[in-house]
Amino acid sequence: MDEPVTDSEVKPQVEKVDNEDYSLLPCNYCDVETAQKLEQVLLHGLATACVEKTASDLFRGPTAVAPELSKEMVEFLMERTEFLLSESAVEADENLEQIKKASTHPTEYISELVEGFIGSKRNLLIRVSGWISSETREAKIDDTANQIADTNSFRSIAEVLLRNMDIKGNFHCPEKFSTESKFDLHRENCDFRPVSCQNEGCGAVFSAIRLVNHDFICPFKVLPCDQGCGERVVRYEMEQHCSTVCTMRLVNCPFYNVGCETAFPFISLEKHCAEFVQQHLICVLRSVQKQGHINEELKQRVQLLEKSQSLNEMSGALDLRTLTLLLKEQEAKSKKLENLLKDQDSKIKKLERELSKVAKR
Numbered sequence: 416m417d418e419p420v421t422d423s424e425v426k427p428q429v430e431k432v433d434n435e436d437y438s439l440l441p442c443n444y445c446d447v448e449t450a451q452k453l454e455q456v457l458l459h460g461l462a463t464a465c466v467e468k469t470a471s472d473l474f475r476g477p478t479a480v481a482p483e484l485s486k487e488m489v490e491f492l493m494e495r496t497e498f499l500l501s502e503s504a505v506e507a508d509e510n511l512e513q514i515k516k517a518s519t520h521p522t523e524y525i526s527e528l529v530e531g532f533i534g535s536k537r538n539l540l541i542r543v544s545g546w547i548s549s550e551t552r553e554a555k556i557d558d559t560a561n562q563i564a565d566t567n568s569f570r571s572i573a574e575v576l577l578r579n580m581d582i583k584g585n586f587h588c589p590e591k592f593s594t595e596s597k598f599d600l601h602r603e604n605c606d607f608r609p610v611s612c613q614n615e616g617c618g619a620v621f622s623a624i625r626l627v628n629h630d631f632i633c634p635f636k637v638l639p640c641d642q643g644c645g646e647r648v649v650r651y652e653m654e655q656h657c658s659t660v661c662t663m664r665l666v667n668c669p670f671y672n673v674g675c676e677t678a679f680p681f682i683s684l685e686k687h688c689a690e691f692v693q694q695h696l697i698c699v700l701r702s703v704q705k706q707g708h709i710n711e712e713l714k715q716r717v718q719l720l721e722k723s724q725s726l727n728e729m730s731g732a733l734d735l736r737t738l739t740l741l742l743k744e745q746e747a748k749s750k751k752l753e754n755l756l757k758d759q760d761s762k763i764k765k766l767e768r769e770l771s772k773v774a775k776r
Contacts, residue, residue, distance in 0.1 A: 440594075441589075445573075457492075465477035465484055466559055488532050492528055
């Protein structure tokens with residue numbers, strides 16, 4: 416998983432060292448993930464500034480001002496981060512908080528600077544119109560960002576900004592070397608060298624120092640089943656495997672509905688049914704007996720309904736139509752009860768079939 420990613424980058428420029436007869440080669444590798452985040456912040460920031468600046472311009476679109484604003488934004492950010500770097504060298508108390516934030520949360524720090532730059536390009540009409548939070552604005556920014564991304568890359572700018580802010584070396588390699596042989600040897604083993612994930616289907620690129628973290632969350636890493644069935648499953652399919660096909664998933668006894676409420680791994684299903692045949696037979700017999708009682712009660716209710724229309728109630732009928740309606744109502748009730756009886760009989764037959772299958776085992 417730690418094979419270096421090949422790229423076409425140019426070797427870093429040699430840094431001259433005062434009062435020495437040699438020069439130093441800086442490693443300059445940066446944390447890939449942080450540099451990618453900064454690149455996205457810069458791209459979105461530039462797109463936003465372009466949309467803000469041309470919102471009321473009838474003659475120019477956002478992409479028309481992109482080159483001009485890109486240059487301004489980069490100069491603005493370089494000036495701020497270089498100033499921060501110089502202040503860190505003298506440890507000026509008034510800027511310690513900013514230096515700490517920039518070196519520990521570089522993405523947040525750059526986001527604040529970019530927001531300040533955007534604010535300086537926002538015209539008065541936009542500030543008072545309420546268009547800032549509109550869905551149209553966000554859609555236009557996304558569209559502009561996609562167009563700018565096709566012709567521009569902020570990766571090298573993001574890495575320079577990151578090195579300016581990263582005083583403690585948390586996000587880039589600060590090492591420098593006096594010879595190319597030492598430089599090349601270090602770059603092959605640098606903690607911040609870019610590597611690609613070797614898990615099939617992943618393809619993520621990150622710094623070598625983040626290898627363990629990525630391996631811990633990579634959705635394409637093949638792992639032993641969480642429930643111990645012996646299968647090896649990719650991480651993103653683990654949940655589905657454990658709940659649907661894993662032989663160690665918990666299942667209810669087939670006789671759950673008639674009283675056996677045991678749960679066990681699916682692999683133990685046959686063993687459970689073989690060991691508890693007698694208990695299952697008792698459960699089925701009890702259920703059949705219970706269904707018999709229910710049927711008897713239903714029959715009694717039918718008889719009571721048939722006799723419920725007493726002579727006194729019949730005499731209260733005003734005419735033949737009323738009597739006919741009463742008879743139809745009673746017939747409907749009787750049919751409903753007959754249907755219930757049929758349902759109960761079918762359930763009893765089903766249980767008898769299950770009992771027969773268990774007995775054959």
